[in-house]
Amino acid sequence: MTRPVSHAPLGDIVAAMGWLQPSPPPFDLEEWKSKPYLARLKPLVQDWAVNGFGTPYLIYFLYLFKLVVYVAGAFALIALTTPGLGGLGDVGDWWSQPVVFQKLAAWTMLWEIVGLGSGSMPLTFRFVPPIGGILYWLRPGTMRLPPWPARVPQTRGTTRSAFDVALYAAVLAALVYLLVAGEEPAGGVAGGRLDPVAVGVLLGLLCVLGLRDKVPFLAARPEVYGFLMVIFLFPLDNLIVASQLVFVCIWWGAAASKLNRHFPFVVSVMISNTPWNRSSKAKAKLYRDYPEDMRPSRHAALAAHAGTVMEFGLPLLLLVTSGGTLGWIAVIGMVIFHVHITSTFPLAVPLEWNLFMIFGLFFLFGENGGVPLDTLDPVVLIPILLIGVAMPVLGNLRPDLVSFLPSMRYYAGNWATSQWLLRKDSGAEDKLDTQIKKPARVVVEQVEPLYGRDLVEFMLAKGLAFRAMHSHGRALTGLLPRAVAGAGEVDDFHIREGELISGVVNGWNFGDGHFHSRQLVEAVQERCGFEPGEIRVVALESQPAHIQRQRYRIYDAATGLLEEGYVNVADMVARGPWLEEDWDFPVEVLRSARPAGSPDEPGQRAGAAPVA
Numbered sequence: 001m002t003r004p005v006s007h008a009p010l011g012d013i014v015a016a017m018g019w020l021q022p023s024p025p026p027f028d029l030e031e032w033k034s035k036p037y038l039a040r041l042k043p044l045v046q047d048w049a050v051n052g053f054g055t056p057y058l059i060y061f062l063y064l065f066k067l068v069v070y071v072a073g074a075f076a077l078i079a080l081t082t083p084g085l086g087g088l089g090d091v092g093d094w095w096s097q098p099v100v101f102q103k104l105a106a107w108t109m110l111w112e113i114v115g116l117g118s119g120s121m122p123l124t125f126r127f128v129p130p131i132g133g134i135l136y137w138l139r140p141g142t143m144r145l146p147p148w149p150a151r152v153p154q155t156r157g158t159t160r161s162a163f164d165v166a167l168y169a170a171v172l173a174a175l176v177y178l179l180v181a182g183e184e185p186a187g188g189v190a191g192g193r194l195d196p197v198a199v200g201v202l203l204g205l206l207c208v209l210g211l212r213d214k215v216p217f218l219a220a221r222p223e224v225y226g227f228l229m230v231i232f233l234f235p236l237d238n239l240i241v242a243s244q245l246v247f248v249c250i251w252w253g254a255a256a257s258k259l260n261r262h263f264p265f266v267v268s269v270m271i272s273n274t275p276w277n278r279s280s281k282a283k284a285k286l287y288r289d290y291p292e293d294m295r296p297s298r299h300a301a302l303a304a305h306a307g308t309v310m311e312f313g314l315p316l317l318l319l320v321t322s323g324g325t326l327g328w329i330a331v332i333g334m335v336i337f338h339v340h341i342t343s344t345f346p347l348a349v350p351l352e353w354n355l356f357m358i359f360g361l362f363f364l365f366g367e368n369g370g371v372p373l374d375t376l377d378p379v380v381l382i383p384i385l386l387i388g389v390a391m392p393v394l395g396n397l398r399p400d401l402v403s404f405l406p407s408m409r410y411y412a413g414n415w416a417t418s419q420w421l422l423r424k425d426s427g428a429e430d431k432l433d434t435q436i437k438k439p440a441r442v443v444v445e446q447v448e449p450l451y452g453r454d455l456v457e458f459m460l461a462k463g464l465a466f467r468a469m470h471s472h473g474r475a476l477t478g479l480l481p482r483a484v485a486g487a488g489e490v491d492d493f494h495i496r497e498g499e500l501i502s503g504v505v506n507g508w509n510f511g512d513g514h515f516h517s518r519q520l521v522e523a524v525q526e527r528c529g530f531e532p533g534e535i536r537v538v539a540l541e542s543q544p545a546h547i548q549r550q551r552y553r554i555y556d557a558a559t560g561l562l563e564e565g566y567v568n569v570a571d572m573v574a575r576g577p578w579l580e581e582d583w584d585f586p587v588e589v590l591r592s593a594r595p596a597g598s599p600d601e602p603g604q605r606a607g608a609a610p611v612a
Contacts, residue, residue, distance in 0.1 A: 022451070023054025025458050033457075037490045041477070042578040044465035046291040050280040052273035053347075053462055059122050060275050060345060066116070070352050074107045081180040085191045096367040098239050099183055099191035101360070102232055106182075106194070106202075108356050109225035110175040113216060118350040119510045125463070125500050127446045129439060136160075136507030137168045137216050141437040143505050144213040145519055152211050158523040160213070167209050168216055174202040186236050196233045203229055214403070215515060219508045223387070223406040224250065224353065230383045240368045241376040242384065247360055248315045249388030251334075253408030255311035257396060258304070260543065261573050262413030262471045264296035267304040269469045270411070274344045294469065294577050310337055323369030331366045346411065347466065348510050399542035400551070403512050409542070416513025417467070418498030418539040419476050421483055421490075428534040429494055435528045436505055443500050463497055468577035475540055475550065475567045478575070478585025482563060483536040483554045487583040498537070513539060518555060525557045532558040543569055552587070565589040 025032065026047050032040055047054075078100055079088040086094050094100065111117050115133015120126060129135060136142045140162050146155040178198055186193040206226060210217030220226065227249075231242045268286040277283065284290035286300040296304075314330045314337070321327035338354040338361075345351075387406075395407025404415050422428040433442040440446060447456045467473040480495070481487040498516035503509040505520065517539040524535075535557035543550045548570065554563040566588045579585065 022056055022455070022459060023051060024455075026051075029454055029458065033454075037480070037495075038477075038578045038581045038583070040461065041465055041468055042581070044462055045294055045469055045577040048269070048462065048465050048469060049272050049287055049290055049294060050283045052275075053123075053466070055123065055275070055345075057275070062121065063123070063345065063349065063351060066121070067351055067355060070108075070111060070116075071355065074104055077107065077179055078103050082183060082191045094190060096363055097191045098186075098189060098236060099193055101239075101243070101363050102194045102228075103179055103183075104356065104359060105225050105228045105232075106175055106178040108352055109220050109229075110172065110179070111352060112225070113171065113175075113220040115219065115508065117352045118221070118348055119219070119503065119508050120349065123345060123347050123349050124503060124509065125443045125447075125460075126440070126503060127443075127450065128441070132440065132503060132507035133216070133219060134172075135439040137213075138165055139437075139439065140165055142507065143436070143438070143520075143523060145215055145506065145515065145523070146212055147210070147214040155211055158519075158526070164212055167205065167212060171202065171205045171209055171216075171220075174198070174205055178202065189236065193236050193239075194232050199229050199232045203233075215506045215508050218403055218405050218512065219510070221353065221405065223391075223408060224356075227383075227387050230387065231380065234377065234380050237375055238377050238380050240364060240371040241373055242380045243360070244319065244364050245376075245384050246388060247357070247364060248319060249384065249392075250357075250408060251311050251315045253388070253392040254410045254412070255308050256392070257407070257409040257412040257414065257545075258308045258311075260412060260414055260545075261569055262543070263308070263411075264301040264304040265469065265471045265573075266411055266413040267307070268296045268300035269466065270344045270346055271300070271303065273347075276343060292576075295573070307337070310334075318365045318369070319373075321369070322372070323365075327365060327369045331361050331369070334361050341411075350410075350510075396545040399544060403514060404542060405510070405512065413470055413472070414542050415472070415511050416517065416540065416542050417472055417476060418513050418516050418537055419464075419467070419480070420496045420498055420501050420516070421480070421493035421536040421538070422496060423493055423534045425492070426531065426534045428530060429496075431528045431530065432501075432505075432524065432535075436524065438505060438507070440504050442504055443496075460496070460500075463500070464495060465577065467497060471569070471572045472540055472550070473577065474572045474575045474579065475552065475585070476538055477577075477579055478567070478583070479538045479540075479552055479554065479587070481583050482587070483538050493536070498539070513541070518553065518561075521555050521557055528557075530557040532556055534558070536562070540567075549588075559593070561593055563589060563592045563594065565591075 027043055075091055076088055079085060079091065082099060085097065113133065115131040121130045126132065140160055142160045144158055144160045144164055149156045178194055182195050182198040183192040184195045203226065206217065206220060206222065227246050228243060231239065231246060234242065271277065271286055272283050286297055287293065288295050288297045310333060314333045317326060317330040321330065335358050338358050342351050342354045391402065391406050392408045395402030399407065399416065409415065422432065429442060433445060443460065444456055468477050480490050484490060484493065498513060499509045502516040502520065505524065506515055509515060521537050533556065537555045539553045539555065541551045549566045549568045551566055553561060556562050571586050
């Protein structure tokens, strides 16, 4: 077995510390590199199924250490800055006060928007530096992506200005204020409550930030913590029941989005990557006929459906039991649910969110499960219905209009995605690296000093295998030849996950393909001036809940849209991750900008029409 050798001094140190090394390739790298793309994908998928990504164990300990800092930092800060609670040693006496829950929400929002939470560190291919977030958004000249530049005045452009930096800093300052001085007395309640005026200022600043740049706005996880901040504007008597309904909206929204054909693929891939399950035999049972038929087995489907039933049923039990023994059984069940998600270390690593939800379970449904539902002022139902019901419904019916986060499609397997093809002989990746202002190098350059080029390319290819194991990954792979001049040219390009491009260029990535689709392609082209054919991008939109197909678009960075059409979900779920080494993948072409007979003509295009 060939092991890549790093030539950098730091790489030598890492190599000497074997516990830092990822799992080596289970095959000869030179032989593997000589194979065509689909043949290279096959052994990577087969290895992922039983070994996961092969992450060094130290990485998991670093994430656990980060969680300790997150929890300890929160309670220390709350104890030190909130008069009337008591010291950190008395946390057992004051953890259940309303202001603690409120401040924990503010602390977690701050943690996330700084970049310390979801989308951070090596499991998201962040090595040097290990976070994005604040390193990008406090720096003028970096990329920004306004959500509606053609409709909202004063939001055009994609370059971060001094105003954008000041706006982001103001959001940070508003959150810090809430944590250290933002409470007011509340009828003898220990510690009081967060000042609604200060909360309103935060929400106003966050909304303006979101109109200027959707990336840090969504990094703040507004569909969770912003949703709760809206609840904190109302009188304190509404806090418990209204927050309970927020949690239920999140669980039910997520559960409803998993009623699709994609979710079993997610479960099989996620469980294959768990660090605590080392049984290759058990993992192989997640697939129909490992190692050749890598579609999810009935075991994976059962696990997926059981999780969905839990996410629907246990929250309902929490609402109707008003505490008591059944209520506590439901609390423990949902705690187990979130602990399991955390233990799999999913690659977007939303670990802090799971810990926050666990705290909320004990505070809202354990300690305060007996609070009557009729304590809720009916007017509070308006924002709950708008944010917690109408927004997810719209996002699932029109996923092109709403990010999967406010749509609450967490881990449903139904996300907008993309893959970028960078021509090898043109130095396209080097241009992307050197001509865009950003604190981080492209992933290859970040990791090469640690592990050497060969092992880095293997790791990136393992990420492509991860994508191919999802249902939407079958479509992305099948569309690659249509992005170039046919299957014979796929190997002339470096294929990179759009997620990694977003992480390096935008400063954050968390499964939202809207961060690295057309808008980012155009912004990158402004800065790099690629020639036609240097960069091609395959972008796949999420599946609308009521339509069993997904829209795709193929772009050339220099010339724009090349092709647009649909792929059917039935074709995606029927194929294997490496497409049985057959590039033939059915599509319905809606329109094409390719002249008939051009070098980029990928073959017969059913239903093609000129681009208007």
